Amino acid sequence: MKFEEMAKMPLTSLPTSFYKMANLTEILGGPDIYIKRDDVMDLAHGGNKTRKLEYVFADALSKGADCVITMGGIQSNHVRQTISGAARLGLESHAILNIPVPEMKDALSMSGNYLMDVIMDGKIHIVDGSDDDCIAKMQSVKDDLIATGKTPYMVPMGASDGIGSLGYMACARELMIQWENAEVTPSHIFVGTGSCGTHGGLLAGLKYFGNKTTKVIGVSVSQIEERKVADVKDILKQINDVIELPDGLINDDDIIVKDSYYGKAYAYPTEEANEAVKLLAKTKGILLDPVYTGKCMAGMIDMIKKGDLDDARDIVFLHTGGAPALHPYAEYFL
Numbered sequence: 029m030k031f032e033e034m035a036k037m038p039l040t041s042l043p044t045s046f047y048k049m050a051n052l053t054e055i056l057g058g059p060d061i062y063i064k065r066d067d068v069m070d071l072a073h074g075g076n077k078t079r080k081l082e083y084v085f086a087d088a089l090s091k092g093a094d095c096v097i098t099m100g101g102i103q104s105n106h107v108r109q110t111i112s113g114a115a116r117l118g119l120e121s122h123a124i125l126n127i128p129v130p131e132m133k134d135a136l137s138m139s140g141n142y143l144m145d146v147i148m149d150g151k152i153h154i155v156d157g158s159d160d161d162c163i164a165k166m167q168s169v170k171d172d173l174i175a176t177g178k179t180p181y182m183v184p185m186g187a188s189d190g191i192g193s194l195g196y197m198a199c200a201r202e203l204m205i206q207w208e209n210a211e212v213t214p215s216h217i218f219v220g221t222g223s224c225g226t227h228g229g230l231l232a233g234l235k236y237f238g239n240k241t242t243k244v245i246g247v248s249v250s251q252i253e254e255r256k257v258a259d260v261k262d263i264l265k266q267i268n269d270v271i272e273l274p275d276g277l278i279n280d281d282d283i284i285v286k287d288s289y290y291g292k293a294y295a296y297p298t299e300e301a302n303e304a305v306k307l308l309a310k311t312k313g314i315l316l317d318p319v320y321t322g323k324c325m326a327g328m329i330d331m332i333k334k335g336d337l338d339d340a341r342d343i344v345f346l347h348t349g350g351a352p353a354l355h356p357y358a359e360y361f362l
């Protein structure tokens with residue numbers, strides 16, 4: 029199949045906005061900084077999963093699904109958007125959740141994304157264990173649903189598979205049109221990278237639609253560089269299984285990951301990320317989050333300060349959403 033032939037279920041109005049952050053550029057004193065507002069979308073507070081879910085839900089419906097099962101951390105933005113999309117399409121949704129920061133269990137289960145998941149009638153299954161335990165639980169929930177006559181569809185963590193990642197190929201095309209209209213040729217675009225579908229899809233899309241200049245910088249929110257590079261490669265392979273990319277489209281050195289900014293582990297706050305959240309809030313009135321976009325912005329700021337981006341022309345920060353997770357992290361801001 030070609031990218032253009034893939035079915036999509038519209039779940040939000042697009043394009044999202046793209047503009048220059050003049051005062052942040054001035055404060056940081058580096059290259060011109062632009063922002064892409066994928067945090068503003070229609071599915072219950074929006075975020076990057078919505079674009080992926082447009083392709084995932086189209087696939088689910090084409091297979092006759094009447095319910096979806098997914099997984100993530102208890103503060104997952106992906107889970108919130110999946111439950112929102114399912115509710116909008118009249119599908120039952122099941123979420124397998126674990127608790128990545130056990131010290132914050134109470135805060136994480138009283139507010140933020142989790143609260144919204146429950147309000148939107150997601151059926152919640154809490155697992156006291158790892159992501160692998162969640163994957164096993166997804167399978168057992170699937171078996172139970174089939175036994176009751178349902179047709180479940182499995183949405184992988186982060187909707188990061190060959191189908192979901194097409195959402196960020198579409199975003200790459202959207203960005204390229206916006207860049208042309210704004211007469212900018214960005215040298216770098218920054219994205220927080222977790223399950224890597226956003227990073228992989230964006231990279232594939234930029235190359236596929238003919239961009240030869242923009243480097244995708246993935247700021248890891250959870251793992252060392254080698255792991256993330258392997259995960260991005262795996263995503264590219266999965267995309268290739270769905271839409272066959274031209275040979276030699278992406279080289280190994282196109283996959284760039286920075287792993288100095290995630291702190292102790294996934295979802296543990298860092299001082300630098302929290303400072304980045306406050307900086308964007310007070311200079312732009314834009315809310316980032318402590319788990320993903322704050323860490324990505326902290327990485328971008330650090331690289332500007334260290335002079336790593338001195339040769340950069342225009343740089344783009346992809347705001348992937350996540351502000352609902354600010355609520356359980358309130359103690360770091362009040």
Ligand SMILES: Cc1ncc(COP(=O)(O)O)c(C=O)c1O
Nearest residue numbers: 105222223224226320348349350
């Ligand atoms: C706000 C936010 N930013 C970035 C990411 C990372 O995206 P991906 O999992 O595609 O790497 C996520 C994933 O959940 C997210 O919620």
